Amino acid sequence: MRRFLIAGNWKMNTTRQSAVGLAGELAAVAAGTEAGVEILVAPPYPYLIPVAEKLNGSAVQLGAQDVYFEAPGAFTGEVAVEMLADCGCGYVILGHSERRHVMGETDEIVNRKTRAAISGGLRVVLCVGELLSERQAGQTEEVLDRQMQGGLAGVSETDAVELVIAYEPVWAIGTGVTATPEQAESAHEHLRNWLATRYTPAFSQKVRILYGGSVKADNAESLLSQTNVDGALVGGASLKSSTFVPIIEAARKLRTTV
Numbered sequence: 001m002r003r004f005l006i007a008g009n010w011k012m013n014t015t016r017q018s019a020v021g022l023a024g025e026l027a028a029v030a031a032g033t034e035a036g037v038e039i040l041v042a043p044p045y046p047y048l049i050p051v052a053e054k055l056n057g058s059a060v061q062l063g064a065q066d067v068y069f070e071a072p073g074a075f076t077g078e079v080a081v082e083m084l085a086d087c088g089c090g091y092v093i094l095g096h097s098e099r100r101h102v103m104g105e106t107d108e109i110v111n112r113k114t115r116a117a118i119s120g121g122l123r124v125v126l127c128v129g130e131l132l133s134e135r136q137a138g139q140t141e142e143v144l145d146r147q148m149q150g151g152l153a154g155v156s157e158t159d160a161v162e163l164v165i166a167y168e169p170v171w172a173i174g175t176g177v178t179a180t181p182e183q184a185e186s187a188h189e190h191l192r193n194w195l196a197t198r199y200t201p202a203f204s205q206k207v208r209i210l211y212g213g214s215v216k217a218d219n220a221e222s223l224l225s226q227t228n229v230d231g232a233l234v235g236g237a238s239l240k241s242s243t244f245v246p247i248i249e250a251a252r253k254l255r256t257t258v
C-alpha cells in the first residue's frame, strides 16, 4: 500500500513568526502519525531555515515551492538545488500552476528543474493539471499527457524512483470548487496508466499521485478514499493547523481502517 503524503503548500503566505508557529504545531501533531501518513510543508524561501530548525527531529518533511535548474552562479534572484538541500529540504514542488500560468513556466523549464532537482537528491512533486477551458473542450487527458511527457523528458525510472505527481486542476485551485472524487480518480487513473506505459506497470504502482485544488477537512476523506489518490497538496487550508490537521486526520483514519 502506498503511503499517503499530505503536503502543505504555503505559497507566498505566512510571516517568520506564523511560519515557525505553524511548524511547531505540526511537529507536535506528527509525533502521533502512523507510518502510513507522511506530512510535508513547503514554506516560502526566507522561512525555510527557521522552519527547518523548528521541525528538527520531527516527522514533518520540509520542501521548497520551486528551484532554479542551474548550478550556483550569476543568476540573480534564483535559488539552486544544493542550497535547498543545505537548508534541510528533502522535497521540491515543481510545475505548480501558478508557476506555469503566472510566471510563464513552460514544460521545458519544468523539465530542466525536475532533472536538476533529482540529480541534486531532492524528491520532486511534479504538478500537472488542466485549465477549465481545456476540461470543457475535452482536452484534459491530452494536457496531462503533454505535461507529463514534457516534465519527465529524459528522466529514467531509476531517476524517478522517489517521484511524486500532483494532479491539480487549475479551475479547482484556490477557488473553493473541488474536483469530485470521481473526476479526481479518473485523472489519477489516467496518470498512473501513463506512468505504466512510459515506465513500467510495477513502477507506476509505486508512484504517489496527490490531488490538489480546494482540499478541505470536509472533502478530504472522500478524495483520499479513491484508489489512485495517494495524498493531497493543500494550499489555503494548510495555513492553519486548525484546517490542516483534520486533513491529516482523515488520511490517518483511512490508513488505520484498511
Ligand code: PGA
Residues within 6 Å of the ligand: 009, 168, 172, 173, 174, 175, 176, 212, 213, 214, 215, 233, 234, 235, 236, 237
Ligand atoms: P488550494 O491550493 O488548496 O488553496 O486550492 C492548492 C495548491 O495550489 O497547491
